[in-house]
Amino acid sequence: MKVWPAISDIAKDVKSGKLKAGDLVNKSLAAIAEKSEYDAIISTLADSALAQAAEIDKNPQGRLSGVPFIAKDNFLTTSGKTTAASNILRPFEAPYNSTVIEKLEAEGAICVAKANLDAFAHGSSTENSDWFVTKHPLDKTRVPGGSSGGSAASVALQLAPFALGTDTGGSVRLPASFCGTVGYKPTYGLVSRSGVIAMASSTDVIGPLANSVDDVALVLDIISGQDELDSTTIERNEQAYTDLPSDIKGKKIGIIKEYFAEGLDSGVESAVKAAIRQLQAAGASAEKVSLPSLPLALAAYYIVCPAEVSSNLSRYDGQRFGYSALDAHDLNESYELSREQGFGAEAKRRIMIGTHVLSSGYYDAYYKKAQTVRTKIINEFRQAFLKYDFLVGPVAPMTAFKIGERANDPLQMYLCDIMTVAANMSGNPAISVPAGTADGLPVGLQIIGPMRGDRELLGFAKAFEEITR
Numbered sequence: 001m002k003v004w005p006a007i008s009d010i011a012k013d014v015k016s017g018k019l020k021a022g023d024l025v026n027k028s029l030a031a032i033a034e035k036s037e038y039d040a041i042i043s044t045l046a047d048s049a050l051a052q053a054a055e056i057d058k059n060p061q062g063r064l065s066g067v068p069f070i071a072k073d074n075f076l077t078t079s080g081k082t083t084a085a086s087n088i089l090r091p092f093e094a095p096y097n098s099t100v101i102e103k104l105e106a107e108g109a110i111c112v113a114k115a116n117l118d119a120f121a122h123g124s125s126t127e128n129s130d131w132f133v134t135k136h137p138l139d140k141t142r143v144p145g146g147s148s149g150g151s152a153a154s155v156a157l158q159l160a161p162f163a164l165g166t167d168t169g170g171s172v173r174l175p176a177s178f179c180g181t182v183g184y185k186p187t188y189g190l191v192s193r194s195g196v197i198a199m200a201s202s203t204d205v206i207g208p209l210a211n212s213v214d215d216v217a218l219v220l221d222i223i224s225g226q227d228e229l230d231s232t233t234i235e236r237n238e239q240a241y242t243d244l245p246s247d248i249k250g251k252k253i254g255i256i257k258e259y260f261a262e263g264l265d266s267g268v269e270s271a272v273k274a275a276i277r278q279l280q281a282a283g284a285s286a287e288k289v290s291l292p293s294l295p296l297a298l299a300a301y302y303i304v305c306p307a308e309v310s311s312n313l314s315r316y317d318g319q320r321f322g323y324s325a326l327d328a329h330d331l332n333e334s335y336e337l338s339r340e341q342g343f344g345a346e347a348k349r350r351i352m353i354g355t356h357v358l359s360s361g362y363y364d365a366y367y368k369k370a371q372t373v374r375t376k377i378i379n380e381f382r383q384a385f386l387k388y389d390f391l392v393g394p395v396a397p398m399t400a401f402k403i404g405e406r407a408n409d410p411l412q413m414y415l416c417d418i419m420t421v422a423a424n425m426s427g428n429p430a431i432s433v434p435a436g437t438a439d440g441l442p443v444g445l446q447i448i449g450p451m452r453g454d455r456e457l458l459g460f461a462k463a464f465e466e467i468t469r
């Protein structure tokens, strides 16, 4: 059940005095308390949120005036703690806010809580969190997807009207698909990552999750653009991401052949095919297209990603951030014990794989080959977008699975990402929009756009949402 109106309407009502920011924050905090058994939230920021709301109620301003939101707990916030759901950051208090949090707050939005995730965003189910497993909003025996599972569950449970996630290999789109929300991965570089805990820097992007494409687009409009604190950022579109072109008629869509292969759940396949038929009925032309390197994307991602993870996690040495082992006798032992005790199994696995594939004897055999595959993927997407406006397929081969079903088998867990990682390897924008259900569980349609085609992609997704509403 949808209890939050469109975020632009909430802000309008706050500015006209019809709604009070303080009441909205309290409503969100009450929902979080009431739905605490879903374990979507690591911590609430009640004091700072209520203080911000009081300021806004004195002088309501901004495009998100008084709108509460929830951030994945890998976004630095000066209030409360920022843990990345890892024991090694359990005591960590951030000295500054991430750029996106600053930009949202400047428009009157209020961060009310930090959401659960797989530790350091490594995972597809939140089962790698050092706190707890988030439960699926429709079935508590299932996972919400990951790694932004707490963010997606928060939106689906209506704890707040929107949430922030990060998508390094699918972590916004996958939980959005599992929970039946909209989840958007912008073009690489469109949103500043300053103040967001790095996972794999060449694929990390920040993305919003919300009840509608319009909400996601408004958030993107606010958070996108160059940032001097993140040298990888690109210029945003001159036109607003909110004033969207919304034609389906005449659009050419390529149905990614490689995503309809063995292993695809039949219920997911029928829901996605039905969605494509609806697009055709609304005037789009659709045909199968082959991107032959896509089946290699997962293997390449699980080399490039751990390589970058091993480098990014080297800063957690027990001296500078968060946890430090108290039983160490000297500096070297402090490094070793802090990392041994602070990191979970998945972070250690990625550090070992990453340092292995980067080591001089294996670099050519693994890392260099993976980068060659990456270039092929980039080129195949580029070629495909000469002919098609958008590419479509499922987000994942399955719907939300049972807690514990894949947790002990890392390869089974990695397979969840088989249809999302390619867009991260290439940098293309991609979205998950609700497209019905399979056995009562939500299924997302994945739509991928050309580089910097965020506006067009969001417009097309919105039009799809309208014909299926």
Ligand code: GLN
Residues within 6 Å of the ligand: 121, 122, 123, 124, 146, 147, 166, 167, 168, 169, 170, 171, 172, 199, 305, 417
């Ligand atoms: N599930 C993928 C992984 O474990 C993607 C994670 C992400 O996008 N943060 O690497």
